[in-house]
Amino acid sequence: MSSTRSRVPVHALLLVAGLLSLFPLYWLVLTSLSPTQYVVKVPPEIVPRELTFSNYQRLFETTPIVRWLVNTVVIAGVITGFHLLFDSMAGYAFAKRRFPGRKVMFWLVVSTLTVPAQVTLIPVFFILRTIGLLDTYPGVILPGLADVFGVFLMKQFIQTLPSELEQAARLDGASEWQVYRHIILPLSRPALAVLAIFTFQRYWNAFIFPLVILRDPAKYPVQVGLATLQGEFNTDFGMLMTGAAVAAIPMIAVFFAFQRYFIEGIRVGGVKG
Amino acid sequence: MPATLRRHGSSYLFVLPTFSFFVVFTLLPVVQAFALSLQSATIVGGEWIGLENFATLADDPVFRQALGNTVLYTVVVVAAQIVLALVVASLIQPLGRKNQTFYRALFYLPLVNSAILVAMVWRWIFNPNPFGLANTALGTVGLGPFLWIGSSDEALIAVILSSVLTIPGGGVVLYSAAISSLPRELYEAADVEGAGWFTKWWRITVPLLKPTTLYLVVIYTILAFQVFERVYVMTNGGGPNNATITIVQLIYSTAFQFGRYGLASAMAVVLFLMAVAVAVVQFRSLRSDVEY
Numbered sequence: 426m427s428s429t430r431s432r433v434p435v436h437a438l439l440l441v442a443g444l445l446s447l448f449p450l451y452w453l454v455l456t457s458l459s460p461t462q463y464v465v466k467v468p469p470e471i472v473p474r475e476l477t478f479s480n481y482q483r484l485f486e487t488t489p490i491v492r493w494l495v496n497t498v499v500i501a502g503v504i505t506g507f508h509l510l511f512d513s514m515a516g517y518a519f520a521k522r523r524f525p526g527r528k529v530m531f532w533l534v535v536s537t538l539t540v541p542a543q544v545t546l547i548p549v550f551f552i553l554r555t556i557g558l559l560d561t562y563p564g565v566i567l568p569g570l571a572d573v574f575g576v577f578l579m580k581q582f583i584q585t586l587p588s589e590l591e592q593a594a595r596l597d598g599a600s601e602w603q604v605y606r607h608i609i610l611p612l613s614r615p616a617l618a619v620l621a622i623f624t625f626q627r628y629w630n631a632f633i634f635p636l637v638i639l640r641d642p643a644k645y646p647v648q649v650g651l652a653t654l655q656g657e658f659n660t661d662f663g664m665l666m667t668g669a670a671v672a673a674i675p676m677i678a679v680f681f682a683f684q685r686y687f688i689e690g691i692r693v694g695g696v697k698g
Numbered sequence: 699m700p701a702t703l704r705r706h707g708s709s710y711l712f713v714l715p716t717f718s719f720f721v722v723f724t725l726l727p728v729v730q731a732f733a734l735s736l737q738s739a740t741i742v743g744g745e746w747i748g749l750e751n752f753a754t755l756a757d758d759p760v761f762r763q764a765l766g767n768t769v770l771y772t773v774v775v776v777a778a779q780i781v782l783a784l785v786v787a788s789l790i791q792p793l794g795r796k797n798q799t800f801y802r803a804l805f806y807l808p809l810v811n812s813a814i815l816v817a818m819v820w821r822w823i824f825n826p827n828p829f830g831l832a833n834t835a836l837g838t839v840g841l842g843p844f845l846w847i848g849s850s851d852e853a854l855i856a857v858i859l860s861s862v863l864t865i866p867g868g869g870v871v872l873y874s875a876a877i878s879s880l881p882r883e884l885y886e887a888a889d890v891e892g893a894g895w896f897t898k899w900w901r902i903t904v905p906l907l908k909p910t911t912l913y914l915v916v917i918y919t920i921l922a923f924q925v926f927e928r929v930y931v932m933t934n935g936g937g938p939n940n941a942t943i944t945i946v947q948l949i950y951s952t953a954f955q956f957g958r959y960g961l962a963s964a965m966a967v968v969l970f971l972m973a974v975a976v977a978v979v980q981f982r983s984l985r986s987d988v989e990y
Contacts, residue, residue, distance in 0.1 A: 435789050436797075442786065443804040446865045449819035450808060452831075456822075511716040518712035525702060527709075530717060537724055539916070539977050541924050543946050544970045547734060547953050547963050548727035571723030576716055601708040630812035632927055633946070637954055648814045652931060655818060662822055669815040680810045684803050687810070691871045 453673060456666035457481065480667040488664075490671055492643060493650035497672075500562065500635075500646055501628035504569040508624045509617055511570065516579025517609050521591065531580070534573045543633065550637055560640040568638075569628055575620045582616035583609060619690040622683050629676055647672045731970070734963035741957035751964035761965065763940050764948040771858055771944065772922035778862040779918050780911060783869025788899060790870075791877050802874060806867035813927035820860035821847065821932040832856075853937035857928050869914050876910040877903065916980040920973045926950065945969050 458476045484490055518524070519531050549568050550559070558564035590612075591604050599607070610617075632648045639645055642653065651668050680687060703710075735751055738744040755761045790801045808816075823831040826848030833843040846856040880903065888898050926946040929935060935951065936943040945965055953962035 432793065435793070439786065439789055439801055439804075442782075442865050443801065445863060446805060446808045446867075449816055449823070449864075450811065452823070453815065453819050511719075514712040515716040518709045522706075522709040522712070524706035524709040530713065533725065534717075534720060537720075537728065539920055539973055540724075540728060541920060541946075541969055541973050543924060543926070543949055544731050544966045545724060545727035546949070547959050547966065548730035549723055550953075551730070551959075552722070552727070567719065568723040570716075570719040573716070573720055573724070576720075601712070605712070626810060630814075632812065632814055633950065637950070648812050651814055651818065655821075655931060665818055666822075669818050673811045673815050676810045676812075677807070680807060687806060688799075688802055688871055691806075691868050692875050 450673065450677075453666050453670050456663060457670040459663065480663045481671075484664055484667045484671065488650075488654060488668065489643060490647070490650065490668060493645050493647040494671070494675075496562075496644060497629055497646040497648075500565055500569075501625050501631075503566050504628045505621055505624040507566075507570050508572075508575045509621055512575030512579045512620060513583075513610060513613055513617060514605065515576045516581075516583050516613075517605050519576070519580040520583035520586075521588065521609075534576055537573060538577065546633065546637060549634075553638060559638060560644065562644065564638045565635050565646075568634065569631075572624075572627075575624060578620055579613065579616055583613060586612050615686075615689070618683070618686045622679065622686050623690050625679070626676060728970070731963050731966050734960055735967040737960045737963075739958075739960035739963070741959075744960055747960075751961050752968075754961060755964055755968070760940055760943065761948060764943045764945050764965075765968070767854055767942060768923060768925065768944045768946075770854070771861075771925055772919055774858050775861045775922050776915060776918045779866040779869055780914060783866045783873050783914065784904070784907070784911070786865055787870050787873030787877055788903060790874060798874065802867070802871050805865045805870045808864055809867045814931055816864075817860065817928045817931035820856070820928070824856040824860070824932070847933050847937060847942075850937065850939040850941040853933050853941040857925075857932055857942050860928060860932065861922075861925075866918070869918070872910055872914060873907065876907055880906050912980050912983060916976055919976050923969060923972055923976075 457480050458478070460475055460477045460479065519527060545568075553559050553564045553568070558567070586609070590608050594604050594608055629646075630648060631646065632652070635646050636649050636652070639649065642650065645653070651665075651672055654665060654668050736746055736748060738747045738750070786801075786805065790798050793801070824846040825831075826845045827833070828837075828843035830843075830846070832846060836842040836844070844852050847853045884902050884906075885898060888902060893901070924946050925944050929937070929942045929944050929947045930950075933942045935947055945968070949962045949965045949969070952958050952965065
């Protein structure tokens with residue numbers, strides 16, 4: 426029914442919508458590359474006249490942005506690593522093993538999937554204060570390991586794996602750990618990729634928990650650091666946008682590198698954040 | 699019990715790491731949030747005070763404002779997100795695999811960045827200066843200038859617009875996957891009867907997508923209830939006269955700026971109950987019409 430020509434308006438409409446969505450990102454990068462006099466220019470210019478890296482130079486010289494980026498990579502990286510291990514282990518047990526309490530435990534896990542994270546913010550703050558982990562990296566990392574989305578994702582995936590290989594391995598005398606390590610883990614690679622990307626993105630972008638838990642600006646992840654820059658350089662838009670661009674570029678690179686896992690992740694795991 | 703442990707010990711070991719973190723940092727905190735909401739917990743200590751915190755909230759104009767703003771934001775943003783996701787997914791469906799992949803990626807790309815970054819840009823776009831970007835753009839069609847985040851009447855509109863003007867890529871992907879798996883026969887039957895594209899879309903596609911729609915409404919509603927970063931960054935955490943204050947923003951400031959942990963926990967309980975109510979409504983309506 427629809428010829429190629431009748432699709433032109435549809436493409437045009439979709440592209441306009443897409444570009445509108447992308448506009449904040451474009452504006453961010455553009456402003457970060459504009460000389461200061463154009464940043465404050467009125468009316469604003471949508472197409473740049475001159476590009477410079479001077480904002481980047483100023484940002485790296487006057488703010489601890491590099492430290493914040495390193496903090497973010499460490500925090501998000503460690504949380505992601507632990508999730509890959511722990512969630513695949515739990516997912517395997519919930520999907521393939523039969524043990525008393527399995528149903529209750531899994532039901533508890535699933536029933537908290539829709540609880541807004543902020544509900545636990547104050548109690549977690551108290552717990553960390555009691556065990557002396559406020560304002561420490563473990564204080565930010567440990568609560569991140571409680572997030573059960575990955576258990577759910579891994580269980581759903583591992584459930585679809587055929588059981589013959591495991592049974593054969595068991596007959597050959599493999600221990601439960603060996604079955605998990607040498608059969609389940611390699612077969613779960615696609616799900617692990619989705620989990621890694623989603624977890625890393627989630628903790629790269631985390632804000633309210635680190636904001637509450639950390640006091641020392643040297644320990645901030647980049648999102649929290651940026652928010653403090655906003656207070657400091659309220660009128661220096663060039664600097665602010667440059668900081669935002671520096672925080673955005675790694676996630677955009679990750680997106681382009683692993684695009685199909687992002688899309689796959691939404692299909693399997695639903696919209697999460 | 700020892701026999702059970704011997705037989706199933708390894709299973710428990712596999713679940714143990716995740717489950718212990720889950721118990722310590724999710725399950726117990728949820729319970730504790732309820733307990734704290736019944737206490738006068740402040741920096742100096744506290745005692746059980748029953749439902750007093752909730753009574754305080756009911757009389758507090760700032761909390762009522764936060765509740766109203768959160769609900770208004772949620773209703774407008776979720777409605778817009780569902781409609782946009784549905785329309786965009788329907789539009790990209792007939793375009794072939796290659797185009798679909800391209801558009802799914804195009805619409806998802808803006809969402810990989812944090813709310814903080816995006817809000818920093820929107821704060822600038824909606825700045826009150828007559829030469830701000832939004833004002834300049836609207837000025838070309840003879841509108842404005844508006845005060846946006848500088849005005850107690852317009853700040854919330856700016857925050858809502860910042861969400862509405864982004865295509866919800868996740869919803870597009872889910873709708874798009876759901877549309878691909880709809881049965882072809884119904885459309886063929888409709889073709890035989892000479893139905894136009896709009897009739898087919900409105901009478902076949904939209905009703906068949908109801909389960910996906912319900913799922914997305916719930917997810918997007920619960921996410922919208924938690925709106926915080928935009929308000930925190932765009933309007934310095936509440937805007938002029940608390941014009942943009944939301945529940946999470948108020949939980950944050952009540953607990954961590956004013957040290958009134960009990961009162962803030964009562965707000966968290968309200969937020970929790972709102973999320974549960976939405977999830978229950980979804981569960982009910984899914985149960986009432988599973989077959990189509």
